[in-house]
Amino acid sequence: MMEHxxxxxxxxxxxxxxxxxxxxxxxxxxxxTVIQCAFLLNFIQSLLALQRVLSQGxxxxxxxxxxxxxxxxxxxxxxxxxxxxxATGIAFLVSLYAQPFFRKDPTEREPRSxxxxxxxxxxxxxxxxxxxxxxxxxxxxxxxxxxxxxGLVALGGNRAVFAGFRYLILGTVGATFYLVGVGFLxxxxxxxxxxxxxxxxxxxTNSPVVIFGLVLILVGMGVKSALVPLHFWLPDAHTQGPTxxxxxxxxxxxxxxxxxxxxxxxxxxxxxxxxxxxRALEILGWLAAVSVIYGSxxxxxxxxFRRMLAYSTIAQVAYIPLxxxxxxxxxxxxxxxxxxxxxxxxxxxxxLKGAMHVKxxxxxxxxxxxxxxxxxxCTAALFIAAMSMIGLPPASGFFVKWQIVTEAAxxxxxxxxxxxxxxxxxxxxxxxxxxxxxxxLPPEGEAESHGSSCRxxxxxxxxxxxxxxxxxxxxxxxxxxxxxxxxxxxxxxIILAVLIIVAGVGSGWILDxxxxxxxxxxxxxxxx
Amino acid sequence: MTQDLFFSHLIYWVLGIMxxxxxxxxxxxxxxxxxxxxxxxxQTAVILFFLMLGYHPEGITPILQAGQTDPTTYVNPLPQAxxxxxxxxNLSTTGVALTLxxxxxxxxxxxxxxxxxxxxxx
Numbered sequence: 100m101m102e103h104x105x106x107x108x109x110x111x112x113x114x115x116x117x118x119x120x121x122x123x124x125x126x127x128x129x130x131x132t133v134i135q136c137a138f139l140l141n142f143i144q145s146l147l148a149l150q151r152v153l154s155q156g157x158x159x160x161x162x163x164x165x166x167x168x169x170x171x172x173x174x175x176x177x178x179x180x181x182x183x184x185x186a187t188g189i190a191f192l193v194s195l196y197a198q199p200f201f202r203k204d205p206t207e208r209e210p211r212s213x214x215x216x217x218x219x220x221x222x223x224x225x226x227x228x229x230x231x232x233x234x235x236x237x238x239x240x241x242x243x244x245x246x247x248x249x250g251l252v253a254l255g256g257n258r259a260v261f262a263g264f265r266y267l268i269l270g271t272v273g274a275t276f277y278l279v280g281v282g283f284l285x286x287x288x289x290x291x292x293x294x295x296x297x298x299x300x301x302x303x304t305n306s307p308v309v310i311f312g313l314v315l316i317l318v319g320m321g322v323k324s325a326l327v328p329l330h331f332w333l334p335d336a337h338t339q340g341p342t343x344x345x346x347x348x349x350x351x352x353x354x355x356x357x358x359x360x361x362x363x364x365x366x367x368x369x370x371x372x373x374x375x376x377x378r379a380l381e382i383l384g385w386l387a388a389v390s391v392i393y394g395s396x397x398x399x400x401x402x403x404f405r406r407m408l409a410y411s412t413i414a415q416v417a418y419i420p421l422x423x424x425x426x427x428x429x430x431x432x433x434x435x436x437x438x439x440x441x442x443x444x445x446x447x448x449x450x451l452k453g454a455m456h457v458k459x460x461x462x463x464x465x466x467x468x469x470x471x472x473x474x475x476x477c478t479a480a481l482f483i484a485a486m487s488m489i490g491l492p493p494a495s496g497f498f499v500k501w502q503i504v505t506e507a508a509x510x511x512x513x514x515x516x517x518x519x520x521x522x523x524x525x526x527x528x529x530x531x532x533x534x535x536x537x538x539x540l541p542p543e544g545e546a547e548s549h550g551s552s553c554r555x556x557x558x559x560x561x562x563x564x565x566x567x568x569x570x571x572x573x574x575x576x577x578x579x580x581x582x583x584x585x586x587x588x589x590x591x592x593i594i595l596a597v598l599i600i601v602a603g604v605g606s607g608w609i610l611d612x613x614x615x616x617x618x619x620x621x622x623x624x625x626x627x
Numbered sequence: 628m629t630q631d632l633f634f635s636h637l638i639y640w641v642l643g644i645m646x647x648x649x650x651x652x653x654x655x656x657x658x659x660x661x662x663x664x665x666x667x668x669x670q671t672a673v674i675l676f677f678l679m680l681g682y683h684p685e686g687i688t689p690i691l692q693a694g695q696t697d698p699t700t701y702v703n704p705l706p707q708a709x710x711x712x713x714x715x716x717n718l719s720t721t722g723v724a725l726t727l728x729x730x731x732x733x734x735x736x737x738x739x740x741x742x743x744x745x746x747x748x749x
Contacts, residue, residue, distance in 0.1 A: 235709055242716045246723055253727050257734045261743055264727045268653055271666055271720055278673050278713065279646075285706070286680050 116219035172232030177616025273322030283312030324356035384424025390417035395525035433502035469542020
């Protein structure tokens, strides 16, 4: 079994996606249990794969025993294995959260089984992109990811269908550009295997065919990863879609496209050892810098927490191309750390957004007053997430920024330092507004009854007289839902909040022991 | 000379025009069905482009035949195999798009983009 792990990483969610609708005909419970187990299994698999990559180096798996460049190859290396761990881990936590979410949230009545099938397919696509060893297989997995994403966004209701359709149109344009780009590279080299292309391409970068191919691929991936001039589909899609879906879409799934960019720019084109790739990286770095600032500024202008998160996603995802533009192995490690850190933070924030939906029926920032009384644990988690987004130690976001700033200083790219610091300040502006409302301002009409809705907060409960207990509180759903969230929703939130701190404190260990297998072309071995 | 360049690459010019027509159709049409049709044109252009990469004048089917040992006499089968997969991807995209369009039409009663936005704003 162990030697087939790379392919099993993809097969487990795929097979579960196909089986689960039939299982749910027999029993809903059984089907949900199988789905949860599949996500957990997938996570364990990726951990095992990472462990093997760390101990034995890159893992090449030939499908059907056909040797590359003729056969299809799956590759796990120092970049893709950690990426797969983050993606599957987030998927597992989101699947835990989604189960009670669809039961509790009065506004989202879409069938859960449909959500899970699409979600499993999306997880298949994401792990598939991680392991894909040739650019066409990568295209297929990218499209599996995107197609299920369109469906998932559209599950969010009537407005979401329109957002999903727009996303589909722009996503397809991106995918088509990518495919044409692959066609150009194929025309120039006659190969699709990444390792083979890496050997052939660097000698051909004067050819207009190759240049055009690279540009098309980068534009295609730029559309899909919402880099600034091509970002306009993201805010609507990420505002309207159902919360658990977006918790994965905005985190692991969105970064897959940056990962594809990394594969082309570094693995195939040779990064800064190649003149063409260096120019592309420089342009990419500037676009990423603009994205960071634009996303943060637009996030400040939003009054809806959901839209604020969507714009902040644009800013945070752009950290990855920004770190890539710095281009040292340590910066790539920082980009991977950002994948981990931002996936956890944004996933946590979207889960909290879902909690607001369920408990307070609103996501408008101005109406979050008193959240600290209703959901003290969630508000504490919100505080930790905000710390990570702003970049305050000991949350993991700080260490990402620190790493990127250090590397930017080391390579003389001082503009990126300014961008990083500015981004932290802008994040502080919009998150303090949320925190002020959620933590410090008393709830509206507090005197009558709001305190009673807080089961966990003994202090509050003591102040409330018994007769208030029975009155229905405005802004508080049916009486059964008072107090904190159900345990299955709360557990992923607490786990993520703790992990953000753990990953922050342990970031040195992660960089030294997990992300030290990044090999870039032209030497540049990892230095710690 | 220019005539030569044009006619020897005629198919690529046609494909380029198809690509541009499809792309701008997707971006500029306000009718969602026309957007979808443009998407099909765009995707077809890409499929034909790939098939052209494997095309070989007077090439034969890539099956080993007696006396045909020269690889250059065969059509390259790889792009064709790739495009079978790409056609499946395009088919699923079209399927998802049509499903979404049915939902849109049921809810908003129109497939005009501006009209939907206007009705959503109400």
